[in-house]
Amino acid sequence: MDSSVLFSMRLSLQVAAVATAFIFVIGIAVAYFLARKDFKGKELLDVLFTLPLVLPPTVTGYYLIVLFGRNGTVGKIIYQWTGWTIMFTWYAAVLASFVVALPLMIKTARAAIESVDVTLINASYTLGRTEFETAVRIILPLARRGIIAGTVLSFARAMGEFGATLMLAGNLPGKTDTMPLAIYSLSGSGEWSKANGMVIMLTLLSGFFLYLANRYSKRPIY
């Protein structure tokens, strides 16, 4: 196989894996707070986290540049301190994938956590267990199907991320060209045979992940 195609495949997997690792931790934490806590502005926060699901990825990418670009609100501070900017690195692809795929995790995990029987949680409290112990030993294990489904969906979405990645990481061959970006370049220059392999691979992988996600979210646990 062509080395540039191999590079894109490896980069895509790497970006999606790292983004999903962050999504797993942060997504569960956010989903837990949205599901179990009542606070002012809770639904607003949910909307904010969900927006990237419906916004054009270019708009999400635009916001990310405004925030993390070299002259962005946060990016400027990072650049002043370290002389480094996330723009046009593979970390930018991770950030873009993270933000775009996170809502899938939050939505799925929140629903799963909300569906855990409240009496089980109350029982845990009357048995002297703290909220953290209850979350780790009762709530999350019982919500695990939704969490797994959310993780798989997020990974699939991260693999397929294009628009925000293009805005933030650019389309630098051998540096930030993940599979979707490489396919865009290859079809632009008419190199169909190279693109074909990646198109098929993305289709099969995404189909497989959707199948996994369905399987995990549907089958009853006990």
Next chain:
Amino acid sequence: MGLSVTLKKKINEFSLDVAWEMADELAVLFGYSGAGKSITLQMIAGLMQPDAGVVRCGEKVLFDSFKEVNLPPQKRSFGYVFQNLALFPHLTVDENIRYGARGISPDECRKRVAELTGAFRLEGVIDRLPGKLSGGQQQRVAFARALIRKPDVLLLDEPFSALDNPLRLEMRQFLKDVRNIFNIPVVLVTHDIIEAYTMADNIIVYSNGRVVQTGHPSEVFNHPASKEVEALVDTSKLMTLP
């Protein structure tokens, strides 16, 4: 020990306003469904916050709206058996029981699990998930889990209501055994008239969020304080059942 409870709580149209005390005994909260018995139990355990009131267990103040004391459920030493038992479906019998043993040393925990599973005839099913147990076994696991921490009081929210008759009789005997073994005060919520009559040292009759009579079962059944209580404890209706 003893338990002293004064509670006020408004939930939508329903208002609860009760005050009662119990000694080291088995007190039955008796009344129709929706009379406020279950939420009383939840407020005693700290799972729901009263609008006003005091909950004392012996000398220990668990809740006092005036002094702004409100211990979380974890800090109140109650064994709670829920109506649906609330066994953790993903944990084995052994894990369910041990889950209640927070802060107990491993040696002591092993000893208590052995005692409880022996006394409650659960040795053979220790590695099973709750879904694989009979109704009676599930009940006994719920009791074992609630008792392993040696709570000050046992709170029972209609634990036998879902059982069929023979098993319900068995579980009533079981509860009597539990009381003999553990010598622990019990609050039992029920709307079953026979359960109330046969189990109670003291009956606290609820109606519409109020306590309408308290006393020894024979007293309440033979001398109902009002028409309302009379209707509630009317055993003649039972006799006409086929």
